Structures are given as structure tokens and as C-alpha cells.
Amino acid sequence: MIKTHRIKLYPNATMRRAFQLLFDYRRYCYNLALESWNGMYDESLFMDDKSLRPNERKVRNELVNNKQDWQYELSARVLQLAVHDLAQGWRNFFNPQMPNHGRPRFKSKKRSRNTFTTDRARVVNKKLRIDRPRGCTSWYDIRMAEPVRWAGQLKTATVVEEADGYYVALVVEVDESVAVKAGHTVTGVDANIARFDYRDATGYQSVSTMSAKLLRLYDRITHYQRLLARKRVANPSNFRSQNYRATRAKLQRDYQKVTRIQMDLLHKFTHQLVQTNDVIVIEDLDNLHMHMNKRLAKNLHRSLFGKFKKLMQYKCAWSGVKLVMVDRFYPSTQRCSQCSFVKTGADRIALEGNRRHHTGHDQYLCYQCGASMRRDQNAVENLIQYAMVN
Structure with a gap:
């Protein structure tokens, strides 16, 4: 079983500079690999030879064979995994089950996220040790905010720069068996705009996903976005002033606050569901086409239907809970x-x-039997009955 633990890092000045070099190197390798991939594909079309079509192995070998001298001073695993990410991006693009996945594009230094991945990292004395490049003399272990939550084999470590510092996502392979629950307690979750409705042992409950604090943050985000747009319009050739960068930093911090509040709410709610139920029924909503409604698109996006479904899928698998996806x-x-x-x-x-x-x-009013109830309660009962029949 694969589990991921996200931990904040506290690197010193030397490792912060090393992180920045690896961020730039990963972006450089990805763009170079995408250029090679496109060139191989164009050549296969020109020669009308499908054997010339690009793949991960061909592109990786070309980049490794044409390495510059300065590239040997940086981690080789960053190059390898950047090509792997590019190949995965092309597979997702051609996957019919992922219709909204875009075509891989070149990464910009101004807009791309600073990140890199390595599979040679280790945890030594509760500190993170990433692979030291050749010829580097000053290299330090990185203090982590907390120890790794699970014991197992460390597969990969992905370092990301965010508004308030650096974080690492440790992918750990855990060897443990999960006992399937008996299936006595069944509940259904009806996803609505700004709330989730469900039933527990005490009755029908509702969890709001749009608190007053979130609404205030959304208003601040709108304000900062308008300020940045005005600066770009007023001076389109040289708008990246000190005030622009300060406003953009405030915007990034507010986006981070929104994400953390939403994920905290979802994690607590999904944890409560898998701990108190044996069978959970949710709707397999078509999020992509639902967002095409121009009046509801923003509120649907903020309601986190897609993220809720992903959390339920892996948490139910971890806890032995049966998850029923309703058509x-x-x-x-x-x-x-x-x-x-x-x-x-x-x-x-x-x-x-x-x-x-x-x-x-x-309000739900049945025109046949005359039953009157709340619409969401009726939907929850229908979901539970669906699980009983199927």
C-alpha cells in the first residue's frame, strides 16, 4: 500500500540555494524533454515511420547522451524523473477517461510551480537527506517539522516551494493488511453546493464547506486580483514593480489559507465517515460538465466535489470500508x-x-403517496437504498 506524508522543511541558507538550483534544473530538463519529444514526433510524421515515435526511453537517452558539463554538478535523478513526469502527462492526455487533461506545455519561470522529485532521498535521524550531486562539498541534512508518520520503504520525495516555505511529500510503501468491515452501518452522502448532507446514528447532519472566514478570504482574493490586473493594464511592458510583487505575495498567501481551510474540513469530515461507518454511498458526479454552468461554476468549484471523491476512495481502501459509487x-x-x-x-x-x-x-413533495420531507434527506435515503439493493 502506498501512502504519502506531507511535511514542512526548514533548510539552511546553503540548502535553500540548492533547492532553487534544483527547481530551475527540473524546469530546464522538462522543457528540453518536451522539445525533444515534439521533434521526434514531427520527424515520425515527416518520414511516415511509426517506429520513430517518441517514448520515455528514447527521450531520456537523448537527454543523457547530450548532457552539458554543468549538468553533472546536479542530481541525475531530477532529469530522469522530469522525463518520467512528461511521459505520464502524455499518457494522461491520450487517456479517454481523463478528458479534461491538457496537452503538456512548456513551463514558464514566472508561472510554473517550483518543485522537483528524487527517488534517492532518505530520512536520517529524523532529517531529510537528498542525494548529493557529484563534486559538492557543502551538503546538509534538512530538518523536518515532524517525523514520518508511517514506517516503510521511502519511494520518492517531492520538494515544493509555497508561499510560507518549503514542503516535502514523502511517498512510503507500507506493508500492512486491511480487514474489511462487516457492513452493518450504512450511510449516504448527498453533495450540495456549499454543504454535504448525510445520516448518522443520531439523525440527519449537514457539514458546511463555505464558512464565513472562507467568504472573507474570497473577497480579499478578488480585491488583490483586481489590483494586479490594473497594474498590468497601466504598465504592460514593465509592471513587475515592488508593489506588484508584494500584492502577488499577499494573493498567494490567501490562496494558501483557503486551500488549508478546505482540506482541513474535508479531511476531518471524511475521517469521521470512515471511522463510524462500514458502507458509504456517494454520487459519481460529472464535475467537468457541471462546471459549464456559468451561474454555478464558481460555487461548484469551491464545493470540492472532485476532491471529496478522491479522499473517500483512498481512505475507504485504507480502512476496509466499502465505497459505493452511485451512477x-x-x-x-x-x-x-x-x-x-x-x-x-x-x-x-x-x-x-x-x-x-x-x-x-x-422541499420534496411526492405526488403519488403525499410524503413531504427535505429534499436532501430524501436524497440521502435514496442513496442508502441504492446500496442495499446493489
């Missing part, structure tokens, strides 16, 4: 959980409710 066309909102009547046509419940029957957005 996206299952009418959990239109179906009556009491008599199984499904509303169709003009009787359907829309986002604003149903004008024909004078019902609101959060």
Missing part, C-alpha cells in the same frame, strides 16, 4: 424514498424548486 444518472433527487415514485417532465424538481406545484428548492 450519475440515478434520480436520487427526483425519486421518492417512501414509494419509489420518480418525478419526470414538468413535475421534476429544478434548482429553484417546482413552480407548477409551488414547492421550494429544499
Whole structure:
């Protein structure tokens, strides 16, 4: 089983300079590999020979054979793994199950994220030791904010620079078996804009994903984005002044705060679900096409439907919980959980409710058995019944 632990790093001045060199070197290797990949592909089209098509091995060998002298002073694993990331990007681009994955593009120094990956890192005396390049005399272990959470083989270490410092994502292979739970406790989670509705032992509960603090941060982000846009319009040739960089740093910090608040909420909620339930039912929502609604796109993006599904998938696998993915066309909102009547046509419940029957957005009224309940409670019950049948 593969697990990842993200830890903050506290490098000294020497290792901070080394990090910056490795960030630039990884971007250089990726761009060089993409240029070689495109050149090989164009050559295969010109010669009409499919055997000339590029792959990870061909591009890696070309970059290794044409190394400059200065490249031997930096980690060789950064080059190898940069080419591997590029090959994975092309595989994702041609994967029909990932229709929203874009084509690999050249990385810009101004807009790209500073990161590099190595598979030669080790943890020595609760400190991170990355592979020292050839001929380097001053090299230090890096203090970590906490010890590694899991014991196992360290596969890769990815160092990332963020607004408040450096972080490392340690990928650990853990040898442990998971016992599947009996399946007595079943719950369903109905994903809505700004909240998740579910049922536990005490009744129906709701978890908000749009707190007042998050709304204030979103307003500040909008304010800083407008300031930066005005500076770019006022002086398009030389807008990167000291004030521009300071405003951009504030914007990055606010984005980081938003991400941390959202992930903290999701991790606590998903942990609670897998600890208290044996079977969890969620909807396999079509996030890509849902975001095409121009009125709801921003709120749908902030509701974190896709991230919630990913967290549930790996946490259920870790805890032995059965995760049931309900088909996206299952009418959990239109179906009556009491008599199984499904509303169709003009009787359907829309986002604003149903004008024909004078019902609101959060109200469900069955036209056959007369049952009246909250719309989200009815959807949760339908999800639980789906798991019972399937």
C-alpha cells in the first residue's frame, strides 16, 4: 500500500540555494524533454515511420547522451524523473477517461510551480537527506517539522516551494493488511453546493464547506486580483514593480489559507465517515460538465466535489470500508424514498424548486403517496437504498 506524508522543511541558507538550483534544473530538463519529444514526433510524421515515435526511453537517452558539463554538478535523478513526469502527462492526455487533461506545455519561470522529485532521498535521524550531486562539498541534512508518520520503504520525495516555505511529500510503501468491515452501518452522502448532507446514528447532519472566514478570504482574493490586473493594464511592458510583487505575495498567501481551510474540513469530515461507518454511498458526479454552468461554476468549484471523491476512495481502501459509487444518472433527487415514485417532465424538481406545484428548492413533495420531507434527506435515503439493493 502506498501512502504519502506531507511535511514542512526548514533548510539552511546553503540548502535553500540548492533547492532553487534544483527547481530551475527540473524546469530546464522538462522543457528540453518536451522539445525533444515534439521533434521526434514531427520527424515520425515527416518520414511516415511509426517506429520513430517518441517514448520515455528514447527521450531520456537523448537527454543523457547530450548532457552539458554543468549538468553533472546536479542530481541525475531530477532529469530522469522530469522525463518520467512528461511521459505520464502524455499518457494522461491520450487517456479517454481523463478528458479534461491538457496537452503538456512548456513551463514558464514566472508561472510554473517550483518543485522537483528524487527517488534517492532518505530520512536520517529524523532529517531529510537528498542525494548529493557529484563534486559538492557543502551538503546538509534538512530538518523536518515532524517525523514520518508511517514506517516503510521511502519511494520518492517531492520538494515544493509555497508561499510560507518549503514542503516535502514523502511517498512510503507500507506493508500492512486491511480487514474489511462487516457492513452493518450504512450511510449516504448527498453533495450540495456549499454543504454535504448525510445520516448518522443520531439523525440527519449537514457539514458546511463555505464558512464565513472562507467568504472573507474570497473577497480579499478578488480585491488583490483586481489590483494586479490594473497594474498590468497601466504598465504592460514593465509592471513587475515592488508593489506588484508584494500584492502577488499577499494573493498567494490567501490562496494558501483557503486551500488549508478546505482540506482541513474535508479531511476531518471524511475521517469521521470512515471511522463510524462500514458502507458509504456517494454520487459519481460529472464535475467537468457541471462546471459549464456559468451561474454555478464558481460555487461548484469551491464545493470540492472532485476532491471529496478522491479522499473517500483512498481512505475507504485504507480502512476496509466499502465505497459505493452511485451512477450519475440515478434520480436520487427526483425519486421518492417512501414509494419509489420518480418525478419526470414538468413535475421534476429544478434548482429553484417546482413552480407548477409551488414547492421550494429544499422541499420534496411526492405526488403519488403525499410524503413531504427535505429534499436532501430524501436524497440521502435514496442513496442508502441504492446500496442495499446493489
